[in-house]
Amino acid sequence: MPSPERTAEARRAMEVCNACRYCEGFCAVFPAMERRRAFSDADLDYLANLCHGCRGCFHACQYAPPHPFGINVPRSFAELRLDSYARYAWPKPLAALLHHNGIVMALAVSIGVGLVILLAAALQDPASLFGVHPVQPGAFYAVIPLAAMLWPALAVSLFSVLALAMGARAFWRDAGTPRRAPGTLAAAVGDTLSLRNLGGGGHGCNDRDEAFSMARRWLHHAMFYGFLLCFAATCVATLYDWFGHLAPYGFSTPPVLLGSVGGLGMLVGSGGLFWLKLTGDQTPDARRLVGPDVAMLASLALVAFTGLLLLALRATGAMGIALAIHLGCVLALFVTVPYSRMVHGLYRFAALLRNAIEARTMRILGE
Numbered sequence: 001m002p003s004p005e006r007t008a009e010a011r012r013a014m015e016v017c018n019a020c021r022y023c024e025g026f027c028a029v030f031p032a033m034e035r036r037r038a039f040s041d042a043d044l045d046y047l048a049n050l051c052h053g054c055r056g057c058f059h060a061c062q063y064a065p066p067h068p069f070g071i072n073v074p075r076s077f078a079e080l081r082l083d084s085y086a087r088y089a090w091p092k093p094l095a096a097l098l099h100h101n102g103i104v105m106a107l108a109v110s111i112g113v114g115l116v117i118l119l120a121a122a123l124q125d126p127a128s129l130f131g132v133h134p135v136q137p138g139a140f141y142a143v144i145p146l147a148a149m150l151w152p153a154l155a156v157s158l159f160s161v162l163a164l165a166m167g168a169r170a171f172w173r174d175a176g177t178p179r180r181a182p183g184t185l186a187a188a189v190g191d192t193l194s195l196r197n198l199g200g201g202g203h204g205c206n207d208r209d210e211a212f213s214m215a216r217r218w219l220h221h222a223m224f225y226g227f228l229l230c231f232a233a234t235c236v237a238t239l240y241d242w243f244g245h246l247a248p249y250g251f252s253t254p255p256v257l258l259g260s261v262g263g264l265g266m267l268v269g270s271g272g273l274f275w276l277k278l279t280g281d282q283t284p285d286a287r288r289l290v291g292p293d294v295a296m297l298a299s300l301a302l303v304a305f306t307g308l309l310l311l312a313l314r315a316t317g318a319m320g321i322a323l324a325i326h327l328g329c330v331l332a333l334f335v336t337v338p339y340s341r342m343v344h345g346l347y348r349f350a351a352l353l354r355n356a357i358e359a360r361t362m363r364i365l366g367e
């Protein structure tokens with residue numbers, strides 16, 4: 001649950017930083033901080049979500065531990081971010097899931113796979129789950145009918161979109177953001193797509209120690225664009241189906257090419273980010289975030305791996321089970337998005353948009 005102590009610690013850090021201002025060129029957080037003299041709880045939520053955890057300010061800080069001030073901005077903000085995900089989670093009782101992400105994810109995957117297998121067995125001859133199906137149009141639907149794939153996925157996606165929209169609305173309302181100025185949406189989208197704030201002012205993040213590196217930024221790109229390519233593959237495949245061209249598709253078709261490149265990107269991104277987490281200095285990290293981070297990376301890797309496995313096994317008798325496992329993992333990922341670390345993308349985008357609006361408003365006012 002959100003804690004007053006963690007909020008007070010982040011406020012103390014910002015008050016020290018606002019007097020010091022040594023790190024003002026590192027990222028968007030420090031200029032946003034300098035626009036304020038006092039920090040409300042909503043301001044701190046905003047600044048915490050604007051922070052990309054690059055650790056640059058920790059390694060540069062003369063007041064970091066063992067200095068008695070003990071300033072650790074990345075850790076204070078990481079703690080606060082997790083609190084903010086819980087504060088804005090909708091519906092409220094499900095916020096507790098954020099603190100047990102490993103168990104939640106394992107349960108969601110088990111239930112998802114079990115549900116898909118049950119549906120397949122109930123709606124089709126159970127033997128078709130284990131049979132060899134020629135790779136020809138409609139082979140997947142001979143194992144799991146289209147309706148059994150479509151309706152659960154649609155219901156889960158609609159619920160997750162609603163939960164995310166309610167959370168973003170509450171975050172935006174609390175932030176009391178000024179009216180949007182022209183060009184600010186494009187600026188926020190540009191910052192999101194380029195992950196500019198992971199650039200650490202040009203030389204990269206302190207991924208593992210005080211050495212600078214672009215690894216985290218590139219691995220995030222691999223993950224993010226890999227995910228988008230897989231989403232694009234699903235959209236194209238849905239359109240193909242719509243026009244009567246049924247899955248599975250040939251290796252050189254757009255859905256398979258997009259999904260394969262995207263899946264590999266997700267695997268490289270999640271594996272690399274996990275490795276950085278495992279080998280990096282833990283001091284600027286929030287211990288409470290390790291579980292949710294690992295659960296998110298594992299679920300994304302699982303979706304990518306099972307998708308590629310399905311592609312490899314689709315001409316064999318393992319296709320039915322591989323398909324059920326992949327669909328179950330996708331269902332689990334989507335149903336848990338609003339209550340997992342995946343939600344950071346939404347709040348970070350909202351914070352980047354607010355930052356673009358504030359910066360533009362200040363420029364217009366000539367301050």
Ligand code: SF4
Binds near residue numbers: 058
């Ligand atoms: S993190 Fe440390 S060095 Fe940087 S602005 Fe804050 S107090 Fe100053």
Ligand code: SF4
Binds near residue numbers: 026030054
């Ligand atoms: S950790 Fe990086 S992104 Fe976060 S406040 Fe420090 S310099 Fe900015």
